[in-house]
Amino acid sequence: MVAAAGKEAPTGGASARWESDPILSVEHLTMRFGGLVAVGDLSFNAGRGDITALIGPNGAGKTTVFNCVTGFYKPTEGRIVMRHGPGRQAETVEEVTNSGLRWKKEGDKGIFLLERMPDHEIAHRAKVARTFQNIRLFGGMTALENLLVAQHNPLVVASGFTVGGIFGLPSYRKAEQAAIEKAVYWLERTRLIDRADDPAADLPYGAQRRLEIARAMCTDPQLLCLDEPAAGLNPRESAELNELLKFIRDEHGTSVLLIEHDMGVVMEISDHIVVLDYGVKISDGDAETVRNDPNVIAAYLGVEEEEEIDIPEVLEDVSAAAGKAGTGKGGKA
Numbered sequence: 001m002v003a004a005a006g007k008e009a010p011t012g013g014a015s016a017r018w019e020s021d022p023i024l025s026v027e028h029l030t031m032r033f034g035g036l037v038a039v040g041d042l043s044f045n046a047g048r049g050d051i052t053a054l055i056g057p058n059g060a061g062k063t064t065v066f067n068c069v070t071g072f073y074k075p076t077e078g079r080i081v082m083r084h085g086p087g088r089q090a091e092t093v094e095e096v097t098n099s100g101l102r103w104k105k106e107g108d109k110g111i112f113l114l115e116r117m118p119d120h121e122i123a124h125r126a127k128v129a130r131t132f133q134n135i136r137l138f139g140g141m142t143a144l145e146n147l148l149v150a151q152h153n154p155l156v157v158a159s160g161f162t163v164g165g166i167f168g169l170p171s172y173r174k175a176e177q178a179a180i181e182k183a184v185y186w187l188e189r190t191r192l193i194d195r196a197d198d199p200a201a202d203l204p205y206g207a208q209r210r211l212e213i214a215r216a217m218c219t220d221p222q223l224l225c226l227d228e229p230a231a232g233l234n235p236r237e238s239a240e241l242n243e244l245l246k247f248i249r250d251e252h253g254t255s256v257l258l259i260e261h262d263m264g265v266v267m268e269i270s271d272h273i274v275v276l277d278y279g280v281k282i283s284d285g286d287a288e289t290v291r292n293d294p295n296v297i298a299a300y301l302g303v304e305e306e307e308e309i310d311i312p313e314v315l316e317d318v319s320a321a322a323g324k325a326g327t328g329k330g331g332k333a
């Protein structure tokens with residue numbers, strides 16, 4: 001397993017990991033649907049080894065950003081850089097951009113321009129995995145089978161792309177064993193090992209959400225994108241999700257980008273929070289910075305710019321709402 005990233009609490013500013021060692025840079029991203037600008041000239045970084053949360057009221061453009069990062073949408077404008085290996089690698093980024101190539105990989109280092117890549121390449125080459133707002137498991141397959149299907153690619157490669165390979169090649173048997181071991185590892189980590197042989201559709205809702213994360217982790221992502229992983233979870237399940245995401249970050253060094261309405265989850269586990277409203281960035285920093293930003297409070301509570309607001313009072317309301325329901329104005333059922 002990958003060693004834990006050396007983690008020191010970032011405080012924001014130029015020394016923050018998302019500035020000095022960004023695994024992902026979204027640069028001047030614009031996505032238009034006809035006349036609607038869902039995301040307008042958005043730029044932010046996600047730090048390597050960080051949990052980065054993308055938050056904002058309903059319709060702010062969060063899922064659209066995810067869809068651009070993971071190749072489901074082709075952005076109208078902008079560049080999305082995914083980096084394997086440390087640092088900004090600025091020269092290589094410019095070299096790949098100017099060459100017209102989609103990516104360049106040398107040893108452990110790699111630059112991937114996601115806006116140029118189809119979704120399957122983003123998953124397999126750039127190593128970006130995602131889950132969806134609405135669970136998308138293979139309901140008729142068991143939990144274990146769902147995790148094995150996620151590892152289909154290395155198995156096909158190990159078969160030498162032949163049926164004979166599947167039955168005869170030692171490399172295939174070795175890869176098959178490794179796939180089973182990885183699946184069992186993630187079933188244990190997500191507390192689903194006792195349900196390994198049950199159809200995914202029969203699992204309780206919270207267990208299905210964990211299985212989705214386990215499935216994404218079976219592809220060995222460097223960046224794990226989670227679209228509202230806490231939606232529909234009870235407080236105990238939310239707390240367990242927090243622990244799972246911290247484990248993924250700390251023990252696997254996997255960077256996490258998450259969309260979440262549950263402020264309890266966001267504020268507890270995020271190293272870095274980016275806030276969107278109407279497709280533009282209104283705040284960017286650590287939890288403390290964002291929590292105290294009047295722009296964020298106004299966006300969540302719908303306060304007009306020119307209206308005077310009593311910040312301490314509003315903060316109390318936001319904290320109470322976050323503690324109670326885990327949602328602000330933008331919260332989902």
Ligand SMILES: Nc1ncnc2c1ncn2[C@@H]1O[C@H](COP(=O)(O)OP(=O)(O)OP(=O)(O)O)[C@@H](O)[C@H]1O
Pocket residue numbers: 033036037038056057058059060061062063064065330
């Ligand atoms: N495929 C599409 N075609 C047209 N409009 C779209 C499409 N996808 C998103 N939009 C619009 O873009 C805007 C941003 O939507 P998006 O789903 O990205 O917001 P969001 O912040 O993820 O919202 P939520 O929190 O409700 O999931 C909305 O006005 C939405 O209606």
